[in-house]
Amino acid sequence: NAGVTQTPKFQVLKTGQSMTLQCAQDMNHNSMYWYRQDPGMGLRLIYYSASEGTTDKGEVPNGYNVSRLNKREFSLRLESAAPSQTSVYFCASRGQWDTQYFGPGTRLTVL
């Protein structure tokens, strides 16, 4: 099993550009999450999806959209990137006993 995978690993954008971060899991989990990690701020929840076809806002959803394409895939879209969105983005899925499994992360820089 690959677990949780994310693409790309690194990305540099200019202000105003758009991009989609991809996430997939092969553990047959229902719930999937997107977090951003900034120095001194811990992991903050952007959006989550409790099941295929449903999405909900987390703590910091502004400037982001998500799509739960199917049970395996959960994507995060930045429509118009801003420097404040420079961060490391982690996707996660939740297993049977509440354990969250994280992907390797995407390091995004917005100039």
Added chain:
Amino acid sequence: GENVEQHPSTLSVQEGDSAVIKCTYSDSASNYFPWYKQELGKRPQLIIDIRSNVGEKKDQRIAVTLNKTAKHFSLHITETQPEDSAVYFCAASAFGNEKLTFGTGTRLTIIP
């Protein structure tokens, strides 16, 4: 919503000594408390968790204690080793709640 506070933000200990990281939470309905370890440039990984029906759980050199009355829980690492150097995050969630709320992390450095 839930608020999790974590202290200290940085901690340095001599190799072989013990390290303790503490977290407090605000929502009395929270009943699941995991701890994640994140090495530099890597993803967070679960190292131990505890549920509200027990007060302590151990796994080799790592233990977690929970005080539901005071709403705090702690991570204890004994006989620290250089490979314990990492950032540690605590988190909390309530049964049936899809969301984990994380603390802001503790950077642990083991001094050889």
